[in-house]
Amino acid sequence: MKVVIIGCTHAGTSVARQILKTHPDTEVAIYERNNNISFLSCGISLYLGGTVKSLAEMFYATPADLEKLGAQIHTQHDVYRIDVAQKQIWVEDLNNNRKFVTQYDKLVLTTGSVAVIPPIQGVSLPNVLICKDYADATQIAATAQTKKHIAIVGGGYIGVELAESYSNTEHEVTMINGLHPLLSHYVDTDFSTAVAADLTAHGVNLKLNETALKFDSDAQHVYIQTDRAEHQADLAVVCVGFRPQTDLAVGQLQLNADGSLHVDRYMRTSDPDVYAAGDAVAVHFNPTQEDAYAPLATNAVRQGLLVGMNIFKPTLADIGTQATSALHLYGKTLASTGLTLARAKQHGFDAAVAKLTDNYRPEFMPTTTPIDMRLIYERKTHRILGGQLYSAYDVAQSANLLSVCIQNKNTIEQLAFVDMLFSPYYDRPFNYLNQLGLTALEQEATAKP
Ligand SMILES: Cc1cc2nc3c(=O)[nH]c(=O)nc-3n(C[C@H](O)[C@H](O)[C@H](O)COP(=O)(O)OP(=O)(O)OC[C@H]3O[C@@H](n4cnc5c(N)ncnc54)[C@H](O)[C@@H]3O)c2cc1C
Structure with a gap:
């Protein structure tokens, strides 16, 4: 049996480990676009705030670790097309741009999520960053040395964690958050207000109910035009959420309205030989008994483990999540x-x-x-x-x-x-x-x- 895994952060690593632990004779081929695997993004604010001393500590597996278990791991390889009817994937080796096609018996999509980049003019300027993976982490860490005034756009948990870390390390912080109260996905208004008070008490300059409309920059500064004012900073970090990275599956597999992959309780997609886990898929959200998008590492590792347990035969059903x-x-x-x-x-x-x-x-x-x-x-x-x-x-x-x-x-x-x-x-x-x-x-x- 040849299993191909696309994407190797938390869900992909979990799938590979479980398959190779229980069925070591399986041929497992992993394709990962980045040059690293298993980076814990929660380490970005921990490193910035000085709690952990090196970003390198935030990897819990290396390609060599998975190779030792028996996987063939291809980092810096981008999968740009899949054909579930033919059981084929198209891959580009990003080291030399060589393209090739390979077959699978079972395919696992653990392609995760990408940061939502709002359609705002100037959002791709060099001093406007996003916060998702190791490459972003290194940019955030490097710029923190020289950039003193940071604007954070988005008041979800990543924006709030970054605001804390920057404000604890002698940075001036402006947080711009429109539409909803801070952390509104997780807490109701009175806790949101309490968080705002704690941020303010630690010097974070909150600009609530303001929506960013446009970024401009010169050599020193970034200028953020909102619907109410213009704010100046040395650097902006945009943290307005994540969306599932499922472009490969369009026209091939059933997708939900939000673009996440639909999977059943055994992590099977609409094709019987394709499984999926992590930020690319919807979870079963127990409070509503409906599918929901809840991109969390907890869901990714659990679902990855379930793929590994169910890929040979349906064994253990997912019990859903509360997105705790x-x-x-x-x-x-x-x-x-x-x-x-x-x-x-x-x-x-x-x-x-x-x-x-x-x-x-x-x-x-x-x-x-x-x-x-x-x-x-x-x-x-x-x-x-x-x-x-x-x-x-x-x-x-x-x-x-x-x-x-x-x-x-x-x-x-x-x-x-x-x-x-x-x-x-x-x-x-x-x-x-x-x-x-x-x-x-x-x-x-x-x-x-
Ligand atoms: C700053 C930050 C802090 C966080 N903190 C927490 C926390 O404290 N607790 C928590 O539970 N969650 C946290 N999360 C969420 C958590 O990181 C994600 O839920 C988790 O990374 C999802 O893992 P994944 O494997 O599904 O997807 P991803 O981490 O998105 O990884 C997908 C991988 O697939 C690769 N890939 C995608 N498409 C292709 C392709 N076509 N070809 C080859 N490779 C491809 C990508 O390069 C990527 O490496 C945090 C996220 C961020 C950004």
Whole structure:
């Protein structure tokens, strides 16, 4: 059996490792356009902020590692066409521009995503960068040495993480964010406002409700024209989201309206011999029970593993995702899972939010820390749809617990009374998540139907 994998970051690496672990006799040929594999993009802001000392630490596999497992790995090879009927792919070796065609028995598309580049005049100027892969990371790291005033366009989690790292390293930062509140995909407005306050407190100059329309530049500066004003900086980084990189599949495989590949629970595309995983595909989003686009490394590695497990025969079905995520902001953790209240309402749920701020452990302990919590639930069924936590206490694993609750269709009653440990070192007799469930219960008991 010859398996061809196109793209080798997280999903592609995960597929190759799993296949070669369980079926080492398989011929696995990997084609990757870049000269590296497995770069962790989360390392960009960690390096910029000084938490990790070298970008080289952000690779967890090398081509040689996969070769040792038995893969043929072709970096700097671009696949520019596929034909699923003929089971062929067309490849260009970017080292010498040699083009060739090769056959497969099974094809895996792990082509990932590309940064959305808005159709704005001047967006391709040299001092306007994007933030996605290792090449972008090296440019961001190099320019940080000389460029002192940075404009970040886009207030999603990548923009916010970059703003933190630049502002912690003696850069002047202007963040321009139009249309939606900061991090609106992950949190509701009050947490968005709290994040804005923390950014402002650390010197980030926020320009909210402003849409970038045009970039101009001279040797020193970049000028960003928005619908309200013109801003000047030394460098702009555009972080307005990602879209699936699925051009190869157009006319060959079923695509969703947003361009992501449609896959079933066994990661099969519409062609029985073509599988896909990672940012190129839609995920099954459990809170809505619908497909959604949620480009996260977590989804990519899980789906890659599933491709490796299912490619020989359907073995294990995907259980879907809550798109749980967290970011670290000036010593605080912001963690979220599932739907925000706004998105729940957009999806037609009669949803409500329970809000609680409570110390994580008793006040008689030498220290304690408050946690701001939000629980989104469906009023009719009391099913939990989402959760958000923001605190100087590490609440990341609590978002994971709420993720499990959503996965298992738990209710606010079950969260209120689920068994959790008590020790004053860690929490109160009712853990703070039990308390959040109880708050939702009390709210429903007194709410009008
Ligand atoms: C700055 C940043 C921070 C992030 N932080 C987090 C985080 O903290 N947690 C988290 O869960 N997620 C995070 N993510 C998201 C995560 O990086 C992505 O979800 C993940 O990279 C997806 O992996 P993938 O393998 O599906 O696709 P990609 O990483 O997009 O890789 C696809 C690969 O396919 C190659 N390729 C595509 N087309 C072809 C072709 N035709 N021929 C040859 N090669 C091709 C590309 O060169 C690329 O290397 C972050 C992303 C960014 C940009």
